[in-house]
Amino acid sequence: MxxxxxxxxxxxxxxxxxxxxxxxxxxxxxxxxxxxxxxxxxxxxxxxxxxxxxxxxxxxxxxxxxxxxxxxxxxxxxxxxxxxxxxxxxxxxxxxxxxxxxxxxxxxxxxxxxxxxxxxxxxxxxxxxxxxxxxxxxxxxxxxxxxxxxxxxxxxxxxxWTSWDERARASAGESPVSTSRLAQEVGEAIRDHDWVLTAGTASDWALRMWDFDRPYRHAGRSLGTATQIGISLGVALAHRDAGRLVVDLQPDGDLMFDLGALWVAAYHRIPMLVVMCNNRAYFNDWEHQDRMAKQRGTPIENTWVGMEIDRPAPDFAAVARALGWHAEGPIDDPDAVGKAVRRAVDVVTASGTPALVDVVCQPR
CATH class of the missing domain: 3.40.50.1220 (TPP-binding domain)
Known part of the structure; x- marks a missing residue:
């Protein structure tokens, strides 16, 4: 091996x-x-x-x-x-x-x-x-x-691959949108373009559904350190002159730490497509809180404390528009995701303007 x-x-x-x-x-x-x-x-x-x-x-x-x-x-x-x-x-x-x-x-x-x-x-x-x-x-x-x-x-x-396909089909119609359906819709929208994925993989579903056939298709895994949007800007800038469509499957918790990065992309006209994997939570930590609560016998109903990004839920599309982006969302209807992503792809490829689609999705 x-x-x-x-x-x-x-x-x-x-x-x-x-x-x-x-x-x-x-x-x-x-x-x-x-x-x-x-x-x-x-x-x-x-x-x-x-x-x-x-x-x-x-x-x-x-x-x-x-x-x-x-x-x-x-x-x-x-x-x-x-x-x-x-x-x-x-x-x-x-x-x-x-x-x-x-x-x-x-x-x-x-x-x-x-x-x-x-x-x-x-x-x-x-x-x-x-x-x-x-x-x-x-x-x-x-x-x-x-x-x-x-x-x-x-x-x-x-x-x-067959087992992954079966799992994806089982949750395809659910709302909030399953991460597998999100990855599928984005993959279909960019299929005919020369694309690059920046860091995040939508809980590995992009790797299970897209065709990573060339070494530049993916810059590598995200770090889980609130740095993905910064990494994505760098990847998009590096590929700008090559005319490739750069895609960022962007976690909401990560973007909360650096919303100002959206302005940087608009100011420097860095073309990129951001699709939010918006589970309205710092779910990696929330999931760990659940495991530890079960281990220690503490109330599981309290594990959301400090972990949710909700009540109020940030409107990432509104923030992006205010900072000069084309943006749509939030979207929680799985059948609406593909059309919104295609519109965003058209904006990025035609004008070079960065575009964001906010998809409210399941944790994994």
Whole structure:
């Protein structure tokens, strides 16, 4: 199993990683720190439990090896490794030389069987050359084993995507709008454009429904630090001259910390489409409050305190219009989302004016 994180910083490395996975018949679990691997490729098994069955896990340019390979029980703070006992672990990157007593931002250190200090962009072509020579000398038995592994991983990929599709269909007509329906409507509205997603993924539903086929399609996961709107402005500015449609699936809690960023986009005429994932809450913390209340036996009915963004609910569309944007909403009818997003896309692509659609959605 290959687990990449920052490989996608280099567009050429994105393609080399695809070649490596295909020649080995290896699965890929993308951390999403950058877009490292096409999400619809049959060897992409992100979202599955395939890592627990792997006999070898190869991290490529991964700073935090624990997060994608561990299961956390947040109420008890217990951690279970998902790497099976006896599996070999390879780490290719700069983790060893990033250790510093001054700054402990090098994340958890995990034991490895092989530590390779290298720039992934430079190492992947050489690794491909070596692997190609070794594979060329294999007999039919090993070649057949790789082929079976490719087939098994492809079947797992298909089952995973089918399960996501079934979940999305089950909630498609609900109001407030489900995050899967929101992602679906936005994806259909931008499909015929050369688009870029900034940071947020609507609780991963964009990654489960859109076609991330090129390395620039996604700048990487949001940080959960009230910085997504700032990141999105930077991504939109970077792609402005390329004429790409930049899309920000923007959490409401994040935007509450920096509403002034909307004025910056209007002032500098940074074309971008913002679709609010507006669950009217700091839901990540609210969800944790619920878990802890159950653990401690405290009143669950009090977990909303300090967590809701409601009563009154901010009118993000009104704020955006006041700061020079085209804006519509709030919208809680799932059948109205697509039309509003298409109108906003037309404004952005025709005039370069930033546009916002405020969608009132479910927490996840």
């Amino acid at each position: 290959i687990v990449p994180a920052y490989v996608g910083r280099d567009p050429a490395a994105f393609d080399r990683l695809v070649e490596l996975a295909e020649i080995l018949g290896a699965g890929v679990i993308d951390t999403g720190i950058r877009l490292n691997f096409p999400n619809r490729h049959p060897l992409n098994v992100t979202g599955s439990d395939a890592i627990e069955e792997s006999d070898l896990v190869c991290f490529v340019d991964v700073k935090d090896m624990g997060k994608p390979t561990q299961q956390l029980e947040s109420t008890t703070r217990t951690i279970r490794s998902r790497i099976r006992e006896g599996a070999r672990v390879v780490d290719l990157g700069f983790n060893d030389i990033g250790i510093s007593a001054w700054s402990h931002d090098f994340a958890q250190l995990l034991p490895t069987d092989l530590q390779v200090t290298a720039d992934a962009a430079a190492a992947l072509p050489e690794l491909l050359r070596i692997v190609g020579e070794l594979v060329a000398g294999d007999g039919d038995e090993r070649a057949d084993a790789r082929a079976r592994r490719r087939d098994d991983l492809g079947a797992l990929h298909d089952r995973t």
